[in-house]
Structures are given as structure tokens and as C-alpha cells.
Amino acid sequence: MTTYASLLRTGWYCNGIWQTTVKTYPVNNPANGEWVADVALAGTPETEAAIAAAAAALPAWRANTAKARAEILQRWFRLIMQHQVALAELMVMEQGKVLSEAVGEVAYAASFIEWFAEEAKRANGKTIPAPKTGNQILTFKEPVGVIAAITPWNFPLAMLARKLGPALAAGCTAVIKPANETPLSAFALIVLAEQAGVPAGVINAVSGDTVAIGAALMASPVVRKVSFTGSTATGKLLMRQAADTVKKLSLELGGNAPFIVFDDADLDAAVAGAMAAKFRNSGQTCVCVNRFYVQDGIYHRFVQKLTEAAQALKVAPGMTPGAQQGPLIHLQAVEKVEIHIQDALKLGAKLMCGGERHALGGSFFQPTVLADANEEMRLAHEETFGPLAACFRFTDEQEAITRANATPFGLAAYLYTRDLARAFRVSQALESGMVGINEGIISTEVAPFGGVKESGLGREGSDIGLDEYLETKYVNLGQL
Ligand code: ADP
Numbered sequence: 001m002t003t004y005a006s007l008l009r010t011g012w013y014c015n016g017i018w019q020t021t022v023k024t025y026p027v028n029n030p031a032n033g034e035w036v037a038d039v040a041l042a043g044t045p046e047t048e049a050a051i052a053a054a055a056a057a058l059p060a061w062r063a064n065t066a067k068a069r070a071e072i073l074q075r076w077f078r079l080i081m082q083h084q085v086a087l088a089e090l091m092v093m094e095q096g097k098v099l100s101e102a103v104g105e106v107a108y109a110a111s112f113i114e115w116f117a118e119e120a121k122r123a124n125g126k127t128i129p130a131p132k133t134g135n136q137i138l139t140f141k142e143p144v145g146v147i148a149a150i151t152p153w154n155f156p157l158a159m160l161a162r163k164l165g166p167a168l169a170a171g172c173t174a175v176i177k178p179a180n181e182t183p184l185s186a187f188a189l190i191v192l193a194e195q196a197g198v199p200a201g202v203i204n205a206v207s208g209d210t211v212a213i214g215a216a217l218m219a220s221p222v223v224r225k226v227s228f229t230g231s232t233a234t235g236k237l238l239m240r241q242a243a244d245t246v247k248k249l250s251l252e253l254g255g256n257a258p259f260i261v262f263d264d265a266d267l268d269a270a271v272a273g274a275m276a277a278k279f280r281n282s283g284q285t286c287v288c289v290n291r292f293y294v295q296d297g298i299y300h301r302f303v304q305k306l307t308e309a310a311q312a313l314k315v316a317p318g319m320t321p322g323a324q325q326g327p328l329i330h331l332q333a334v335e336k337v338e339i340h341i342q343d344a345l346k347l348g349a350k351l352m353c354g355g356e357r358h359a360l361g362g363s364f365f366q367p368t369v370l371a372d373a374n375e376e377m378r379l380a381h382e383e384t385f386g387p388l389a390a391c392f393r394f395t396d397e398q399e400a401i402t403r404a405n406a407t408p409f410g411l412a413a414y415l416y417t418r419d420l421a422r423a424f425r426v427s428q429a430l431e432s433g434m435v436g437i438n439e440g441i442i443s444t445e446v447a448p449f450g451g452v453k454e455s456g457l458g459r460e461g462s463d464i465g466l467d468e469y470l471e472t473k474y475v476n477l478g479q480l
Contacts, residue, residue, distance in 0.1 A: 016200025
């Protein structure tokens with residue numbers, strides 16, 4: 001008996017009922033390829049039913065007081081934390097990440113539900129002095145309506161909680177589409193939502209035929225907003241599809257994060273930050289470092305220490321005690337890392353450690369460090385999304401900024417320096433939505449997460465995260 005047996009669901013979920021389909025698709029464990037579950041393969045009719053259920057549930061849900069919605073969200077938060085280990089073990093099974101990180105992700109996911117339970121009560125409008133005597137101007141915040149949340153496999157719980165928390169707090173109802181690699185974590189979250197008292201129809205879930213589900217969600221005039229986290233290519237497609245019904249969009253897309261280490265940095269802190277920002281989730285996060293820019297005077301020492309730290313990582317299946325690096329999600333992910341390494345070596349990079357598939361087989365890959373990277377290489381322009389740390393050398397501050405900004409992406413950036421003026425100067429010059437200064441882990445529910453340029457639209461978390469699910473209605477009262 002597993003810890004998560006009571007949370008396991010494999011159907012599609014509509015109006016509070018788990019339903020089956022004739023066709024199913026398998027979910028496999030990335031660590032060993034073993035079968036975990038067969039999941040309902042939903043498509044167009046199921047998605048349309050889910051949208052109708054969300055629309056039917058909307059009037060009652062939005063009519064609740066914010067406090068009433070907040071109480072339900074608080075219960076949901078507590079239930080998630082009570083099931084922290086079970087949810088984490090389920091996540092390890094379908095996603096592959098190591099248990100310690102999965103446990104951390106459950107708490108991170110829960111934090112969004114708690115945060116937005118609190119923020120629900122602060123959807124304040126305004127009064128505005130009218131330009132005409134005898135008039136009064138007011139604004140009200142209203143839920144946008146039915147929303148769709150499309151989420152990736154790398155953080156199967158957190159990315160969903162970051163959308164459902166503010167959506168439900170604002171008074172919206174939702175259709176969710178988790179990634180086919182990791183639907184079970186999302187479904188487990190729904191089981192706990194039910195127990196917390198989220199009414200039928202407020203959350204509905206479909207997975208399976210991704211293209212059909214996506215098309216049905218995007219074509220529906222009932223769905224007023226789509227919140228998506230995933231690849232830039234898919235984000236651009238959704239943006240085009242949203243045009244026909246003019247949906248609101250939040251897009252959290254790919255990155256190409258620079259990590260700049262100046263000569264005056266605290267070397268040990270920079271290496272510790274680099275390890276966290278590069279190798280978390282085996283390099284499969286959108287804020288993972290893609291390019292280390294290291295100044296001449298500290299370059300060799302930094303590369304050496306980073307190499308030692310990467311070599312010391314314990315690569316093992318996620319449930320192995322002490323495991324620090326799990327497998328990549330699938331073999332295509334491994335192939336992309338290999339292509340980036342081969343291309344870089346051909347163009348003059350120096351292999352410091354790793355570089356090959358791990359002896360554990362499957363989609364395990366050795367933590368890899370490359371020195372002497374340059375902008376000719378594919379890894380400078382494309383997100384590797386794997387355990388590959390590429391080190392570029394630079395001479396002066398302006399050069400580092402120019403090279404860091406030479407990308408269409410702008411999600412996260414990091415810099416290490418002990419010079420306060422430089423820290424401010426460089427963080428202001430970097431074209432990115434988020435900057436970590438002497439800090440490698442920047443994700444938290446209290447701060448606005450999101451990107452500029454082709455990394456996306458909108459912000460998640462923080463006080464402004466709720467606004468993404470609210471419309472402002474302006475009322476002009478005359479004849480007073
Ligand atoms: P990744 O490369 O990380 O899998 P994707 O952008 O393909 O990134 O996937 C992120 C999410 O978007 C997943 O839930 C996936 O199923 C979904 N998705 C992919 N293609 C489409 C599409 N055409 N319409 C709607 N959702 C899609």
C-alpha cells in the first residue's frame with residue numbers, strides 16, 4: 001500500500017465527478033520507465049463538458065464572500081500540508097525529482113493557496129474624484145470568469161497551485177489541463193480541494209489529447225482567460241489562438257538565465273548559489289541558469305569549484321536516501337542536452353566533468369560543467385533544460401550586461417558581487433523580470449514571478465498575482 005493510494009485518481013473530472021474514457025494513456029516513472037497508471041484520454045467533448053461545468057458553477061462561486069472563499073482555501077492549504085509526504089512520493093513516481101525537492105515543492109505549492117486565501121479579502125476597488133459636479137466614480141474588482149490553466153511537468157503541483165490559488169480566490173472557476181507526463185499530482189490536488197469544500201464545477205480537469213483540449217479551450221467564448229506555463233513555442237501558439245475570442249493571457253514561458261560572477265564575489269557563496277540555480281530539478285526549471293558569465297580574475301577558481309561541486313552530486317532515483325539529482329523527464333530531454341554538449345565541444349568548449357549519460361541508464365545524465373563557452377554555441381541561445389553548466393568568460397561590467405541581454409528571453413538573471421553600487425547598476429540594466437543578487441533561489445509566493453520579452457506576460461504570486469484574475473469595472477454615478 002502506497003502512502004498516496006487515497007489520492008490517486010486516473011479519470012477526467014467534471015462537475016465534481018471523476019469520469020472514465022474508452023481510450024487511456026499510460027503515465028510512466030522516469031526513473032525506470034515502469035508503468036504507474038493509465039489515465040483517461042480526454043479530448044474535445046470532455047473539454048467542452050468541463051467548460052460548461054465551470055460556467056454553471058461560476059455564479060454561485062463568485063457570489064460567495066471573499067472571506068468564505070478564503071476559508072475554503074485555508075482548509076485546502078492545511079490538507080495539502082497534512083498530505084505533504086504522500087503528495088511528494090506521488091510526484092517522485094511520475095516526475096522523477098528527488099524526494100527532498102518534491103517535499104519542498106508541496107510546501108511551495110501550498111504556500112500559494114495560503115497566500116491567495118489571504119489576498120482574496122483584499123480585492124479592493126477605489127473611489128475617484130469625478131470631474132463633474134454631482135457625480136461619483138467608483139471601481140469594483142470582479143472575477144474574469146471561467147479560466148483555463150495549462151501547466152507543465154517540471155513542477156506539477158506548484159505551477160497549478162500558483163494559478164488555482166488566485167483564480168479561486170478571485171471568484172473564478174477553472175478548467176485545468178496538466179501535462180500528460182504528470183497528471184496524477186494535479187488530480188491529487190483536486191481530491192484535497194474536494195475535501196476542503198471546493199464546490200462541484202469550480203475546478204474541472206482534462207488531460208490526454210493535448211491538441212484537441214487546447215483547441216477547445218482556446219475556441220470557447222466562455223473561457224475568458226488562459227494562464228499557461230510551458231514552452232515559448234506553445235505559448236506563442238496559444239497567444240495566436242486567443243486572438244479570436246480576445247482572451248486575457250498570462251504566459252510564463254522559457255528563459256535563458258544569465259548568472260554573472262564578478263571578481264569581487266564571495267566565491268563559496270557564488271558556487272553554492274550556482275549549484276542551486278543550475279542543478280535544481282536536474283536543471284529542468286525555467287529559472288535555471290543557462291549561461292554562467294564569470295569575470296577574468298575569478299574565472300578559473302569558480303569553474304574549478306563548480307566542477308568539484310557538480311561531481312559531488314549524488315545522482316540516484318528520487319526515493320533513494322540522499323539523492324540530489326534524479327532522471328530527466330524523458331529521453332528527448334537527454335538528447336537535447338547531448339546535442340548542446342556535442343555542439344559546444346565542436347566549437348571549442350572544454351569538458352570539465354560529466355558529458356555523458358549516467359551509468360544508472362534510462363534518462364539519468366551526469367551533471368556536466370563546460371568551460372570556455374561562447375556565443376557561437378547553441379547553448380548560448382537555447383534553453384538546455386538539463387544538468388549542463390556552461391561557463392563563459394568576460395572582462396568588464398558593460399560587456400557582461402550586453403552579453404547577458406543578447407537573447408529574446410528575459411525571465412530570471414543572477415549576479416554575484418560585494419559592490420553595492422554595481423549590484424544596483426547591473427540589476428537595473430538586466431533585461432529580465434527577476435534578478436537574484438547574491439541569491440540563487442528566487443521563487444517565493446510573496447514576490448511577483450514572471451518574465452519580460454519572449455519569456456511571457458503577467459506575474460504570478462505576490463499582491464499583484466490576484467489582479468491577473470480580476471477585471472476592473474468602473475461605475476459613474478450621476479445626478480447625486
Ligand atoms: P514542454 O516542452 O515543457 O513539455 P509544452 O509547452 O509542450 O512544454 O507543455 C506545457 C503544457 O502545455 C503541457 O500541459 C502541454 O500538454 C501543453 N500543451 C502543449 N501543446 C499544446 C497545445 N497545442 N495546446 C494546448 N496545450 C498544449
